[in-house]
Amino acid sequence: MDCSGDQSERLQKAMARLGVASRRHAEILISQGLVKVNGQTVTQPGFKVTPEDVIEVNAKTYSSGPSEDLVYVMLYKPAGVITSVTDPHQRKTVIDLLGQNIKERVYPVGRLDYDTSGLLLLTNDGELTFRLTHPSFGVEKVYRASVAGNISDQAIRTLESGVHLEDGMTSPAKIKKLSRYKSGNQTEIELAIHEGKNRQVRRMLEQVGYPVFRLRRICFGPLQLDPKMTAGEYRLLTTSEVNALKEAVSIR
Incomplete structure (x- = not known):
């Protein structure tokens, strides 16, 4: 060589x-x-x-070559799409949503469940991907969930203290109760965590007795889901958004 x-x-x-x-x-x-x-x-x-x-x-x-430009994509993932590059069962993937418009090979940063919608970052920046997904950096993710019933103060305190799941205790979550829909007997809450266990938010809420009807991720670290976007749409990150993500995980 x-x-x-x-x-x-x-x-x-x-x-x-x-x-x-x-x-x-x-x-x-x-x-x-x-x-x-x-x-x-x-x-x-x-x-x-x-x-x-x-x-x-x-x-x-x-x-190993030629070098590709680093690309950072914000996708509003719809429910019913798998967070994967390919799928052996021929289900639609997040890469399928990008079509041919993104020429570089990008990969999802972390995962969103099949039935969960919201903010998903895709990039070919390996260093940033590693740091954003590694537990030691404690990057916070914020979800908005609609749950069955009027969630109790006790359930909220339990979530804020940590919930025992089959794969261990969760770290304390931050909970904000937004509203209650009496006609549908549902409560909308915001829940912030910095872990990434499989289906963690859904399992946490089920554990305290409030199954999830709808779940959407609205923040990933300093990155916020663009309110102008609808499910299935995507755009490149701005320079300031990329810099904020790098700053959050101490990339200079």
């Missing part, structure tokens, strides 16, 4: 640029022998690659 010239870069940097993992996580994957370059396992993070090289991680291959 010819690693001379300005086109070469360290393997972990290439992996971050391609959206495979953050540089730190890439170094861990490399040290564990989980990364191959041109079919050969590489265990040294300082190993250099060129645009002609092929990187393989967990049986998925990536071309």
Whole structure:
């Protein structure tokens, strides 16, 4: 492999640029022998690659070049769409909603359940993705939920203290009671968490006796769902929005 010239870069940097993992996580994957370059396992993070090289991680291959521009997309995910790049059951994915207008390969940052709508970020910035989804950075997500019945003060206090689920206790949530619809016997609340357990908000509310009718994510860290957008629409983030996200996870 010819690693001379300005086109070469360290393997972990290439992996971050391609959206495979953050540089730190890439170094861990490399040290564990989980990364191959041109079919050969590489265990040294300082190993250099060129645009002609092929990187393989967990049986998925990536071309190390040419470099793609970093792209940041806000999608208003509708309910009934899967948060995935592909789906073996041929269900509509969030990538399908982008069509051919986004030329770069972008990936969802975290997940929204199939039946949940709202703000979803997609990007090819691996470092930002890693930090936004890693628990140690504590990025807050805010949801608006319609639940069955008039949610009690005791249920709210329980949610604010932490709920015991089958996969462990949740961290304390922030709850704001918005309104009650007497005709439908429903309550609308806002719930903020910084964890990302599978179907966590729905399970938390079910655990305290208030099943969810509708659930929509309205904030992800400093990023707010654009009120001008409708379900299924998307747009590129502004420079100030990208900078706010990076600042929230200490990327300088």
